[in-house]
Amino acid sequence: MKFIERKELKDKKTDLKFGKNFTDYMFMMEYHDGAWDYDSACIKPYEPFVLDPSTSVFHYGQAVFEGLKAYRNEAGEVRLFRPMENMKRMNESCWRLCMPQFDEKFVHDALVELVRKEKDWIPTAPGTSLYIRPFVIAVDKALGVHSAKNYIMSIILSPVGAYYAHGFDPVSLYVEENYKRACKGGTGHHKVAGNYAASILAADEAEKRGYDQTLWLDAAENKYMEEVGSMNIFFVIDGLVVTPMLGGSILPGITRRSTIELLKKRGYKVEERLVSVDEVVKAADDGTLNEIFGTGTAAVVSPVGSFGYHGKKYTVGDGKLGKITKYVYDELTGIQTGRVEDDFGWVERII
Numbered sequence: 001m002k003f004i005e006r007k008e009l010k011d012k013k014t015d016l017k018f019g020k021n022f023t024d025y026m027f028m029m030e031y032h033d034g035a036w037d038y039d040s041a042c043i044k045p046y047e048p049f050v051l052d053p054s055t056s057v058f059h060y061g062q063a064v065f066e067g068l069k070a071y072r073n074e075a076g077e078v079r080l081f082r083p084m085e086n087m088k089r090m091n092e093s094c095w096r097l098c099m100p101q102f103d104e105k106f107v108h109d110a111l112v113e114l115v116r117k118e119k120d121w122i123p124t125a126p127g128t129s130l131y132i133r134p135f136v137i138a139v140d141k142a143l144g145v146h147s148a149k150n151y152i153m154s155i156i157l158s159p160v161g162a163y164y165a166h167g168f169d170p171v172s173l174y175v176e177e178n179y180k181r182a183c184k185g186g187t188g189h190h191k192v193a194g195n196y197a198a199s200i201l202a203a204d205e206a207e208k209r210g211y212d213q214t215l216w217l218d219a220a221e222n223k224y225m226e227e228v229g230s231m232n233i234f235f236v237i238d239g240l241v242v243t244p245m246l247g248g249s250i251l252p253g254i255t256r257r258s259t260i261e262l263l264k265k266r267g268y269k270v271e272e273r274l275v276s277v278d279e280v281v282k283a284a285d286d287g288t289l290n291e292i293f294g295t296g297t298a299a300v301v302s303p304v305g306s307f308g309y310h311g312k313k314y315t316v317g318d319g320k321l322g323k324i325t326k327y328v329y330d331e332l333t334g335i336q337t338g339r340v341e342d343d344f345g346w347v348e349r350i351i
């Protein structure tokens, strides 16, 4: 892989706002003439793309992405959490949008090389990390609707602060009944940029109503819990952990799967099944709704203190951080940073 040096490096003292600051270098690779051009792969100074106004991604949205984090501890060790899972999922997302498959090991190795190169950008304070954003876009210069013949893959890096800088505050969710994020047979199962475009209006309206995020219901029956904006969702009802089963419209989160595997291995019973909004409302009413939490790379685990449905606000448990929520958070972040032994083989230490 080529490496292009940057003349002046940026000041590494940033305010760590999520996704606002980017490191000195980026990865880039091109696809043309029917194949990924692995010779074009390079680590080069972070800089803008120059793209023709007719470029296909601007018009028809052939774009997929991933999100993962590198953690650096006080000893200077750097760890990635299940990075090959992100590679695999990005390839599956590419497949769904008719975009070309890539060599997962090659891109993984390029990602590792980029993070190693930028290790001084990785913050070390508790809860901080380097957010890694791989993505692929279609770059044909043509307005016809068809799968493109030219693509760019890139990886950019952004140092991020602790998600819970002001403490582990539970969020509130608004159960959305009018708009849908995804349906079976659509693209909700994949990490596709357009899924987010379709979700922003509901997020805005939830915020106007005083809620932090949207809790999506299924598109067919408007009845079953699916997931949150960029997190999967777990319920603890009468001591039992339940999460909506994957069924084609829910994003298969790596944190979701890790949470299920972790809890099962530690002796908890976890059910993956349909979870209706009625079941959760009933549990809230009769006092058996112990906890709700979201899982995703950005927050790792996010406690939910309340939710709104049909114009009514329901409190989850005592509205504070729940026991299982805290346990999952402590265990997962412990494994990610090396504080807790990784008996799953999830962590890849790269420095």
Ligand SMILES: *Cc1c(COP(=O)(O)O)cnc(C)c1O
Pocket (backbone or CB within 6 Å): 067, 191, 227, 228, 229, 230, 231, 232, 251, 252, 253, 254, 255, 256, 295, 296, 297, 298
């Ligand atoms: C990325 C994402 C998640 C979380 O996935 P992780 O692999 O755990 O980060 C959940 N829902 C949606 C819609 C997502 O895009």
